[in-house]
Amino acid sequence: MTRTVPALAKARAVRLPAVSDTVLDSGLRVLAVRRPGVPLAEVRLRIPFAAPAKGSATHVARAHLLADTLLSGTEQRDANEIAVALQGVGATLSVNVDSDRLALGSSVLLDGLGGLLALVGELVTSATFPKREVEGERDRLVQELAIHRSSAGVVAREALFARLYGGHPYAQDLPLSDDVQLIKPKQLRALHAARVLPAGSILTIVGDVTPARATAAVAKALAGWTATGSEVLMSHAETQVSRATLLVDRPGAVQTTIRLGGAAPARTDADFAATALANLVFGGYFSSRWVSNIREYKGYTYSPSSGLDHPLGGSRFVAGADVATAVTAPALLETLYELGRIATSPVGQDELDRARRYAIGTLALGTASQAGLAGTLSQLAASGLGVDWLREYPKQLNAVTVDDVLAAAARWLAPTVLTPVLVGDRAAVADSLQGLVELEFG
């Protein structure tokens, strides 16, 4: 018996959360949203931390160690007291850094929000970077980097970014062990003093608390954060296209790690929505052509995916798949075929409509929890976008035509604008690849 697939019910109008947006005298911007649910508050603090054009590698190393040791002591508390205090209010507090920003992310029991913010206030004004802790974390970071770099995905990512960004700081966003070994505590204190500034920083709070109360709590707890200075802006990252395919040798590897990357439009660019949809139809979700081709029909791989991300120096497109060594060349062939196809032939109207509904639907899913909403608002704010974008973007998506997708794909997804990198067993894969692409060895 054939049964009919049920139709979708009619969607209600999107209701945007009310975001209170306040810039304190110090320059710190505070976004607050009341969202009932579980008795937690989600806190995100982004502090601009762009590497300078000169001395970028040194900055990257110090920035990572600063993130790893920020919780090692303040003028008021030692590392253990900080850890105990965090537990006491049910808080997790992560500190991490990337090429653009230092980020503190926390979720905390609602009645512990004041205590958590007080600790954040100490961390941004009086972190001490004690010698013993800095040395311990320094050795640990060196170990962690070695472990990290033993992964094929990390090797591929580093090789891709080095090719893509040349001399720009984005070319190397993980510290080199040699740079880490040299770091002294006073250098971390100096970096903290110079760069942990309220100017340009954004603190986002989402939870079952009124925006007025949340903002007042931030203003009180961070009243002492008055350091002056202006934000260092990330310079524009010009991407370079390498025609040759780089093959990094990983002897004996049972898979080849394929990555292709290039520039992409920012969320504010006119062809962003069309590019986002082109990405989805190509390889950006499970129902895409590329996944269907190399996974569901050919079985070359488990997890192919492509996506757009938005560092402040310039957005990028990256496609990645880990394929069985024996099928490396055919998998790359199908990848280039699917990129070429979307860049040269119109997508089907039904493919476009599905991708559109997915893009709009997942936007709603991503903001349907306290943590999801906090993360989304924090990221949008860093790119200069407000909560209105959650309403405007679906409108842009709805206006995209098949021709728009073709134009966007031709500009951003064509094989000729992407830089390819492979990490795999050179002895096993090089010969068959030579027939398909020009190889360079790394």
Added chain:
Amino acid sequence: MRVSTVTTRNLSYAISRGRLSNGLRVVILPDPTSPVVAVAVYYDVGMRSEPEGRTGFAHLFEHLMFQGSANLKKTDHFTHVQGAGGVLNGSTHVDYTNYYEVLPSTATELALFLEADRMRSVALTQENLDNQVAVVQNEIRVNVQNRPYGGFPWLQIPPVLFESFANTHDGYGSFVDLEAATLEDAQSFFDRYYAPANAVLAIAGDVDPDQVMAWVEAHFGDIPKRKGGSPAPFAEPELTEERRSVVHDTLAPAPAVALAWRTPDPKNLTTYLPYVVLTEVLTDGDASRLQNRLLLKDRIATSVGGYLGIMGEPLDARDPTPLLLEVHHAPDVEADTVIRAIDEELERLATQGLDQDEVDRTVARMTARYFRDVDPVLGRATHAAVFEQQRGRAELVNELPGLLAKVTAAQVKKAAGTLRTDNRAVLELRPGSPA
């Protein structure tokens, strides 16, 4: 800086339930806050139930459930869910296999239809079976074979801690076993374990419970009752002496060591939850006993982790289940140095105990983390489904924080006393090839 009271922080989500005449259990958690819904189906079969000679079959079968069903062709399932603006996945665990969608609530009935369609019958072809064997082999390559520490310790320590095939075998599967799988195997696995009476359906989100129940009746109600295979007990005797083993990892740059003990039966929360709290007392954050000792004081480790259940899911596993500690350390530190420090800390905890204050602040963070898990509709649906399946009590979604708050320092001390040297498994990972 302390939260005034960590007493009862129970949640109050509305929960309704039903049972169809074919035995399917249904749990509904309505919540109009956001226009989204999660639909989760839990089948009471996992890696422990797969037959000898078919390692990895439960997981392979999970893949096959996406390859077509009574009214759907290959790729249709994905296309329908994602084309409605939703996300989906499935995963195989030691004691269950789950399938779920999170979608705009306008697609609630669609999701129920799709899950009902594959509970009714799975449509298999040799071509799709061959394809998914290749996909799963690539999953194993990317997650285990081409990855440093791949499978450490979750695939490698069970044979050291346990005896029976069910408890020790590699649930990802050997390539030989995967390639030996047949369509007949798949059909009989489906018939035996994917019966409505062997499943729990949970729905959380922006729905009207009466409307949902009517849709469930309409789409699942006429799936024939099949004789459900309830899971066999997997109990086996405890270890009576320490067991040690070594694995070599050519991709790993530095060594690691894992220790594992059996816990009491998770079914009895009163005697089990102290172990859940103990694990966090030992390993959650810089203030925890082992992180503090190994990372901050002795500086002999790179990372220290601890978890309950082979896959790190303390409330999702049946008996027998382990408490695991995993420590990564520098090449110039001996594994025994690390183990000795752990032994000293366990001894200290078992003899001197701990303040209730240490338990309370540990529980405060566990509670916050739990809240964060159940705030999204998917976390709520999956917790409700597994609580209903393994404990007959979806209400634990609301009650768990209160139960955690009742754990006492004396219980945690007593639990620590059972983590002895003579009843544990130790697995060392050494970088490089065997000498």
